[in-house]
Every structure is written in structure tokens, then in C-alpha cells.
Amino acid sequence: MKRVNAVVVGAGAAGGIVAKELSVAGLSVVLLERGKWYTAHDCRKDDLRNQRTTVLGNAFGPEDEGNPRVWVDAQGGLHTVRPSEGPYQNDAACVGGGTFSYGAQAWRYMPQDFKMRSTYGAPEGSSLEDWPISYDDLEPFYEKAEYEIGISGDYSGAPFLGARKRPLPMPPLPPGREFGILGPAARRLGLHPIHIPMARNSVPYNGRGPCMRCRWCCGFACEVDAKNGSQNTVIPIALNTGNCELRTECMVKEILTDDRGRATGVAYFDERGHLQEQPADIVIVSGCATESARLLLNSRSRLFPNGLGNRYDQVGRNLQGHQYTGALGYFEFDTYDDVGPGADIAICDYNHGTPGLRGGGMLANEFIRLPIHSIDHLPTGTPSWGLGHKKAMRDWHRRTIVIIGPTQQIPSAEARVSLDPSVKDKWGLPVVRIQGNCHPHTYEIGDIQAERAQKWLLEAGAIDTRLLSQAQNAEKVTHGTDANQGVPHKSHSELIPAAQHQAGTCRMGNDPQGSVVNKDCQVHDVDNVFVIDASVHVTNGGFNPALTIMAVAFHASASLVRNWKGTGFRS
Amino acid sequence: MHSGKNAGILTRRQFVAASAAGGLVAAVGCKTGSEGNWEFLSDQQAATLAALCDQIVPADDFPSASQAGVLNYIDRQLVRHYSRHQEAYRDGLMEADSLSRKRFGHGLSELAPTQQWEVTRTIELENSAFFTLLRNHTFEGYYGSPRHGGNRDAQSWRMLGLAEPPLLGRAQYDLRKGSPS
Numbered sequence: 001m002k003r004v005n006a007v008v009v010g011a012g013a014a015g016g017i018v019a020k021e022l023s024v025a026g027l028s029v030v031l032l033e034r035g036k037w038y039t040a041h042d043c044r045k046d047d048l049r050n051q052r053t054t055v056l057g058n059a060f061g062p063e064d065e066g067n068p069r070v071w072v073d074a075q076g077g078l079h080t081v082r083p084s085e086g087p088y089q090n091d092a093a094c095v096g097g098g099t100f101s102y103g104a105q106a107w108r109y110m111p112q113d114f115k116m117r118s119t120y121g122a123p124e125g126s127s128l129e130d131w132p133i134s135y136d137d138l139e140p141f142y143e144k145a146e147y148e149i150g151i152s153g154d155y156s157g158a159p160f161l162g163a164r165k166r167p168l169p170m171p172p173l174p175p176g177r178e179f180g181i182l183g184p185a186a187r188r189l190g191l192h193p194i195h196i197p198m199a200r201n202s203v204p205y206n207g208r209g210p211c212m213r214c215r216w217c218c219g220f221a222c223e224v225d226a227k228n229g230s231q232n233t234v235i236p237i238a239l240n241t242g243n244c245e246l247r248t249e250c251m252v253k254e255i256l257t258d259d260r261g262r263a264t265g266v267a268y269f270d271e272r273g274h275l276q277e278q279p280a281d282i283v284i285v286s287g288c289a290t291e292s293a294r295l296l297l298n299s300r301s302r303l304f305p306n307g308l309g310n311r312y313d314q315v316g317r318n319l320q321g322h323q324y325t326g327a328l329g330y331f332e333f334d335t336y337d338d339v340g341p342g343a344d345i346a347i348c349d350y351n352h353g354t355p356g357l358r359g360g361g362m363l364a365n366e367f368i369r370l371p372i373h374s375i376d377h378l379p380t381g382t383p384s385w386g387l388g389h390k391k392a393m394r395d396w397h398r399r400t401i402v403i404i405g406p407t408q409q410i411p412s413a414e415a416r417v418s419l420d421p422s423v424k425d426k427w428g429l430p431v432v433r434i435q436g437n438c439h440p441h442t443y444e445i446g447d448i449q450a451e452r453a454q455k456w457l458l459e460a461g462a463i464d465t466r467l468l469s470q471a472q473n474a475e476k477v478t479h480g481t482d483a484n485q486g487v488p489h490k491s492h493s494e495l496i497p498a499a500q501h502q503a504g505t506c507r508m509g510n511d512p513q514g515s516v517v518n519k520d521c522q523v524h525d526v527d528n529v530f531v532i533d534a535s536v537h538v539t540n541g542g543f544n545p546a547l548t549i550m551a552v553a554f555h556a557s558a559s560l561v562r563n564w565k566g567t568g569f570r571s
Numbered sequence: 572m573h574s575g576k577n578a579g580i581l582t583r584r585q586f587v588a589a590s591a592a593g594g595l596v597a598a599v600g601c602k603t604g605s606e607g608n609w610e611f612l613s614d615q616q617a618a619t620l621a622a623l624c625d626q627i628v629p630a631d632d633f634p635s636a637s638q639a640g641v642l643n644y645i646d647r648q649l650v651r652h653y654s655r656h657q658e659a660y661r662d663g664l665m666e667a668d669s670l671s672r673k674r675f676g677h678g679l680s681e682l683a684p685t686q687q688w689e690v691t692r693t694i695e696l697e698n699s700a701f702f703t704l705l706r707n708h709t710f711e712g713y714y715g716s717p718r719h720g721g722n723r724d725a726q727s728w729r730m731l732g733l734a735e736p737p738l739l740g741r742a743q744y745d746l747r748k749g750s751p752s
Contacts, residue, residue, distance in 0.1 A: 044718075046718060048715040055652075055707070056652045397732075398732060
């Protein structure tokens with residue numbers, strides 16, 4: 001196969017950006033994606049099969065058959081799990097990755113989020129660290145992401161956030177009914193509500209129209225293509241340069257290296273299952289935190305017997321994501337307006353600065369709920385079945401508000417991705433094994449965030465509330481679903497909340513013994529291999545990570561292009 | 572689709588309309604959903620399952636689980652995404668019937684609604700694994716997308732006061748053509 005300058009593994013939030021930046025700069029690029037490129041006809045509004053409610057599987061990959069993982073529970077028990085089950089910690093596998101079907105909250109992390117250790121000190125047993133780059137280093141790339149991907153919203157009125165040079169390119173969508181209920185209540189509490197930044201067109205932008213505000217949003221593909229992911233922004237630009245070739249349904253087996261320890265390309269299974277080799281000057285791994293770590297670990301050779309970049313046993317460690325906690329409020333009047341995306345109001349008052357807590361998190365109202373989401377979200381005391389349950393569905397589905405948010409994770413080196421020694425996927429490759437959990441302080445932060453959400457709901461007039469402080473999976477609505485069957489009951493201390501917000505497994509750092517890549521996302525050991533995705537996040541902020549993944553991708557690409565022009569990598 | 576099944580659906584629709592108007596539901600609510608042509612269930616199993624599902628979502632001014640097509644949903648999924656649960660259903664339904672016979676002398680579908688409630692409650696307490704499956708699958712079929720055979724005519728969504736049919740995008744994409752099942 002013809003040698004190219006760069007092969008990028010994974011066409012998600014980061015991989016799409018890297019492919020675009022490199023191909024625009026004139027490098028020849030092959031972008032490999034193990035999933036499909038879904039089209040408008042696959043935009044199924046299916047309440048039971050999407051990336052959020054997965055009782056009938058994931059809509060956008062991976063398929064349940066042939067893609068197992070192994071989850072190790074707190075007692076050391078091994079469970080082979082399928083992609084639609086919670087402990088799998090799935091992120092979508094398709095062109096666009098998670099950004100094809102995400103809720104599209106597009107937050108910048110705050111300056112303190114990059115300095116967690118120096119701000120708070122590392123608690124005993126944690127691996128809390130500072131990033132080797134700062135908010136100020138990333139600021140220009142946050143801005144680039146906001147304009148190139150297309151973000152709507154309005155940050156004004158929140159005094160806590162990092163400095164920015166330009167406002168968001170699009171105004172927020174008109175506020176929904178919940179904004180009108182929660183906004184005045186937040187201000188009465190002395191909080192600073194803002195319009196959530198969203199990778200969603202509120203006005204025509206980038207040649208596509210605005211959001212039509214339907215009910216099927218977070219977890220679904222957008223019927224009118226108003227939600228902005230890598231699949232409808234940077235990837236088409238990359239392909240239009242003529243320098244980038246996208247190959248879908250291609251599963252990378254390993255990164256190939258020569259006897260000097262430099263990467264020479266990748267071996268992958270094509271869409272017919274045939275093993276191919278793609279030679280390249282540089283290899284960029286952008287497969288998401290679990291799969292990127294797996295690929296490095298699966299790339300073993302004489303010089304790298306424990307996997308590429310894993311000389312100091314760092315690959316796969318510090319797995320994190322976001323524990324979602326909050327509260328559910330019941331109201332005497334209709335709060336539901338049937339207008340998507342639903343989530344529109346947030347506060348950042350509690351992200352930092354609480355004595356005794358190492359961080360906190362953003363709190364926002366939840367995305368629009370489908371009926372299936374309400375079946376286990378009825379007031380305490382509601383019968384779990386029968387006429388009483390049916391009546392409660394009628395009484396409450398339109399009269400609830402959920403306030404919820406991602407809490408800052410305190411990472412642990414023991415929360416990790418490794419290779420399972422026996423279970424293989426349909427290509428015969430060793431699969432991801434997930435074990436361990438974040439530091440327990442994470443859950444103390446989460447419990448306090450839940451009480452804060454409850455207080456906000458009560459101020460807004462809720463007549464009853466329920467704490468949601470044991471939400472296990474980031475952004476995954478659980479309703480006693482099939483996803484929970486076959487595994488023991490998951491308490492919040494048992495199952496790591498990684499899933500769609502997974503991060504941390506190939507940590508960025510200056511010390512080669514305590515991290516996997518340097519501040520430019522270059523693997524310490526192998527100077528022509530890069531990991532560019534949420535794997536490199538040292539900590540994961542108290543916000544949805546997508547925009548930071550994108551900013552880091554722009555930052556790393558800029559450095560790559562700069563160095564490339566110096567012919568640093570050309571072999 | 573088999574013509575016999577179509578006929579069944581029409582009958583049930585008329586039945587729902589009639590029962591919503593006349594309040595006849597409690598007397599006959601357990602008899603629907605057993606007209607055959609199932610992919611997995613036997614007629615006997617279907618009758619038992621209908622009785623159980625209709626305890627989980629009984630009829631009132633709005634249709635019961637079986638009237639809304641929940642059996643279609645479960646039956647279809649038992650040969651698709653839920654094929655791993657076939658054994659659980661076979662055993663669970665058999666146990667439900669034998670429990671009914673032991674306690675009341677008849678199969679579950681022939682019992683009065685209060686007796687059916689009692690049997691369902693016993694299953695919930697004594698076989699919670701099967702009951703959890705049954706409850707979740709019933710709710711999925713009742714409140715989920717009509718495309719999977721349940722929630723016929725989106726009746727549960729109408730019950731909750733949601734706009735139906737919902738907002739569709741302008742003709743950027745024609746969702747009718749090639750729309751997956």
C-alpha cells in the first residue's frame with residue numbers, strides 16, 4: 001500500500017480535527033475508522049436503540065456481537081460485557097465518534113482545571129496532577145474549535161470562567177420553559193445562570209441550518225444536521241483537500257515499528273476482514289481513552305514487550321470520566337415544553353472554591369426526556385407497576401425538572417484499562433479489561449453537587465425532590481434497563497463512570513516515567529507516534545469534555561504541522 | 572405481515588376505541604393479544620404473558636400493555652436482541668401458569684383480574700429476576716418507539732400529552748425512503 005505522511009486511527013472528535021489540520025497543511029493522510037459513516041437515512045429516532053438508551057443496542061456502534069470487554073468488579077469478579085451494557089463504558093464507534101450523536105455541550109474547562117494538584121494538593125491514594133499546559137496555552141485553540149466546529153450559547157454573566165478573546169460565534173437558542181423557571185431561582189440564590197454553550201446551530205452556520213428543536217436529541221443523530229460534530233465540519237474539509245482518504249470499517253490491529261523503535265505504519269483489518277498494512281511517516285492514535293490505550297498495549301514487539309509507550313507501565317492508568325449527580329424535582333405545573341434540546345441553563349458557581357472539596361462541577365438542566373426515561377423517575381412511593389405507576393406517568397412526565405452535572409474526577413492510578421489475557425474480539429484481538437475506580441473523594445464531591453441541585457430545584461418551586469447521587473454512567477440514563485442485567489448491583493463506589501466522557505489513560509506530562517505523552521501529545525518513547533484524544537487529559541474538568549478534546553487536537557496538530565515543516569519526522 | 576395478524580390489529584383498535592368510550596375494560600382486559608402468528612411465543616405462552624403485561628400496565632381510559640402491542644414487541648425481540656432471554660421467558664411463563672393452577676385451579680389467563688394481580692405480585696417477590704425482565708420489557712414496549720411493534724399508534728405518547736406525530740424536519744432528508752425498521 002502507498003506510503004502516506006500520516007495515518008490517523010479513529011475519526012471522532014480529535015481524529016477528524018487532526019486529519020483536517022494535517023491535510024490542509026499539505027500532508028497526505030489516511031483516516032481509519034472502525035465504524036461506519038452513517039447517513040441521513042440512519043438518523044433513526046429510536047427511543048430504545050440510541051447511544052443513550054441502549055436496551056436494544058447502540059445505534060452508532062459498536063455492535064453487541066463480536067465486541068466484548070471484560071469488567072472486573074470490586075470483589076475481583078470477571079464479567080464479559082457487551083457494548084450496550086453499562087460496565088462496558090462505551091463510546092460510539094462511527095465517523096464523528098461521540099460527536100455524531102452527543103448532546104453537544106461545548107464547554108471550556110476553567111483555568112484551575114489544568115492545575116488541580118497545585119490548587120488543591122493530591123489526596124492520599126490519588127494520582128491528581130497538573131496538566132503540562134495551561135488554560136492560556138489552550139485558549140486560542142478553544143476559540144478555533146468554537147468557530148470551526150460552530151458553537152452557540154452565551155457565557156456572559158458568569159464571573160468565574162477563563163478569559164476569552166472573542167464571544168461565541170452563534171447566539172443561544174431561545175430559552176425553553178425550564179430556563180424561565182430555573183433562571184430567576186438561581187439568581188435569588190445568588191448564582192450566575194448562563195446559556196449552555198452547544199455545538200449546535202442556533203442560526204444558519206457553516207452552510208447548514210439551525211436546530212429544529214425536536215425531542216430526539218442527546219444520544220441521537222440530528223435529522224436536520226444542525227448538531228456539529230467532526231463528521232459534518234472538519235472531516236468533509238479534510239476530504240475536500242484531496243490529501244485525505246477516509247477508510248471506514250477498518251479496525252487497526254497494531255502499530256508497526258522497525259528495529260530502531262520507530263513506527264512504520266499500522267496493520268489493520270479492512271471492511272472485508274482482510275489484514276492490510278498502511279505505511280506512514282507518523283501514526284496518530286485517536287481512538288478514545290479505552291481503545292487508544294488498547295491499541296498501544298496491543299502493539300507489542302521486541303523493543304516494546306509491554307506495548308508501545310508503556311515502558312513505565314503508564315498506558316491505561318488513570319481512567320476517568322464523569323460521575324453525573326444531581327436531583328429530580330417535581331412541580332405542580334407543567335415544566336415540559338416538548339422543545340429540544342432541553343438542556344439550556346447552567347451554573348458554574350460550584351466548579352471550584354468550596355472549602356474541603358477539590359473541585360466541583362457545572363450543574364445544568366437535563367436534556368429533554370423521552371417517556372421511557374420517566375419510568376423509574378417517578379416520586380418516591382410510586383408503585384413500580386400497575387395502575388398507580390401508569391397514573392404517575394401521566395401525572396409527572398410533564399412536571400419534572402432534572403438538574404445534573406459532571407463532577408470533577410479525582411483520578412487514581414489503579415483505575416485502568418489493560419488487555420484481557422483470554423477474551424478476544426471478532427478480529428481475534430485481545431479486548432479491553434476495565435478495573436478499579438476513581439479516588440473516593442470524587443463521590444464526596446458528587447454527593448454535595450446533588451444537594452446543591454436539590455436546593456436549586458426547591459427554590460424554583462419543586463414540591464418534592466429526589467437526589468440522583470448514584471448516577472453511574474456519564475450521560476447515560478438508566479432505568480433499570482437491560483444494561484444492568486447479568487451484573488451485580490452497581491453502587492457508585494463499584495463502577496467507574498467513564499463511558500462517553502472517558503479520559504486519562506495516556507496522560508500528558510513532562511515526566512516520561514509518570515505519563516505517556518508530552519505536552520504536544522507525542523509518545524515519550526517513540527517520536528513519530530502521537531496520542532491525540534481524551535486519553536491525554538490529566539484531569540477531566542467539571543464539564544463535558546468534547547470542546548477540550550477538540551482544542552487539544554488543534555493544539556497538538558499545530559505543533560505537529562510546525563515540526564513537520566522542519567522535516568523533523570520525515571524518514 | 573400475515574393477513575390474520577392485520578385483522579387482529581383492527582379488532583384490537585376497535586376494541587380500544589370501544590373500551591375507552593364504554594369503560595368495559597376490567598372485565599375482558601386479559602383476553603387480548605393471543606391470536607397467534609407469534610415468532611417465538613406459543614398461543615398459550617402469549618395468553619399468559621398478556622395477563623402478566625396487563626398487570627404491569629393495566630387498561631384504564633388508555634389501553635393496557637397487550638392492547639398497545641407490547642406482546643408484539645416482546646415476541647419480536649425474543650428472536651432478535653433479547654434472544655438470550657428465551658429461556659427466562661419459557662421458564663417464567665410456565666412457572667406463572669403452574670403457580671396459578673396451584674393456587675386458583677386455572678391458567679393465569681383464565682383468572683379474574685384480582686387473582687392475576689396476586690400471582691403477579693408473588694412472581695415479583697419470589698422470582699424477581701424474571702419479573703424485572705418482564706417489567707422492563709413491558710415498559711419498553713409500552714413507552715418506547717412504535718417501530719418495534721409496541722406502543723401502537725404512539726398511544727402512550729398521546730396519553731402523556733406529547734405532540735403526535737411529532738415535529739419533522741424540512742425535506743432535507745426523506746425519512747420514508749429506506750427508513751430502517
